[in-house]
Every structure is written in C-alpha cells, then in structure tokens.
Amino acid sequence: MAFIDTALSYDPVRRRCDLLFDGTDLVLDDTPVTPVLLCVGLDRRAHSDDELPDTTAQGYAPATLNARRGWCGDCLDKLGRLAGSRLWLLKRRKQDEPTRLLAENALREPLEQLANDRGWPISAMARWVAPGVLGWQATVQRTTIAINQAIA
Numbered sequence: 001m002a003f004i005d006t007a008l009s010y011d012p013v014r015r016r017c018d019l020l021f022d023g024t025d026l027v028l029d030d031t032p033v034t035p036v037l038l039c040v041g042l043d044r045r046a047h048s049d050d051e052l053p054d055t056t057a058q059g060y061a062p063a064t065l066n067a068r069r070g071w072c073g074d075c076l077d078k079l080g081r082l083a084g085s086r087l088w089l090l091k092r093r094k095q096d097e098p099t100r101l102l103a104e105n106a107l108r109e110p111l112e113q114l115a116n117d118r119g120w121p122i123s124a125m126a127r128w129v130a131p132g133v134l135g136w137q138a139t140v141q142r143t144t145i146a147i148n149q150a151i152a
Contacts, residue, residue, distance in 0.1 A: 042083050
C-alpha cells in the first residue's frame with residue numbers, strides 16, 4: 001500500500017519543520033521523511049509516571065492543563081494511539097548513559113508504531129555528539145534522518 005504525505009522539510013538552523021511549496025502547490029512526499037519528522041517531532045503526551053522537566057528555572061511554571069503536553073490530534077485516532085515522541089522529556093536531563101538510553105527508547109516508541117502501520121523496517125540510535133548535544137538517527141527503509149538536539 002502506498003502512502004503519500006504533504007512534504008515537510010527540516011531546517012537545522014531554525015530547528016523547525018515547514019511544508020514544502022514548489023511555487024504553485026504543496027509538494028507531495030512518498031518517502032519516509034515526512035512521517036518520521038512528524039512521529040519524532042511532535043510531543044507525545046507524557047505517561048503518568050514520567051518525570052516532567054523542571055521549567056521553573058526558565059521563569060515560568062507549566063499550566064496544569066498541558067504540563068504533560070501531547071498533540072491535539074490524538075483525540076481523532078479511533079484506536080487511541082498517541083502521536084509524537086517523548087524526547088521533550090529529556091530536555092533538562094544530565095548528559096549520561098541513562099539519558100542516552102531513554103532517548104533511544106523515546107525515539108523507538110513512535111518509529112515502531114510507524115513501522116507497524118506502514119510495514120517499513122526501522123532502526124534508531126542516539127549518541128552524545130558534543131557536550132550537552134544528543135544526536136539521534138533514524139533509518140526507515142533506506143532513508144536516514146539525523147538530528148541533533150540540546151539536552152541539559
């Protein structure tokens with residue numbers, strides 16, 4: 001079964017995704033790039049036993065309504081599945097092996113769901129690439145996506 005998505009492009013300088021426009025219309029994408037960017041880039045709702053990052057050091061306290069975050073479109077999934085990853089929970093963690101392992105698990109969680117939905121082989125890994133910077137890499141089919149993100 002073929003899947004077509006509206007194409008997303010990741011801008012590493014601005015650290016965000018945007019829809020691709022070819023000048024007259026939105027670009028369509030039949031590669032794994034767009035679904036991987038969505039499943040890893042969206043914030044999955046935290047589990048009840050997840051330790052939430054401390055945001056009080058940034059000068060604000062999270063609203064109780066959305067402290068566990070989550071994508072609003074989750075309510076539309078008839079099977080009750082959640083979109084996105086829980087990588088956002090690692091934002092204030094220490095640079096150590098337990099954090100790296102948590103990152104790999106947070107990365108695999110949505111990718112395995114994507115692999116099951118679309119029948120694509122996947123692999124995922126995370127490693128420390130610089131002080132306070134976690135690099136993760138996901139390979140789906142024969143496409144590899146690698147992104148670095150600040151931790152700590």
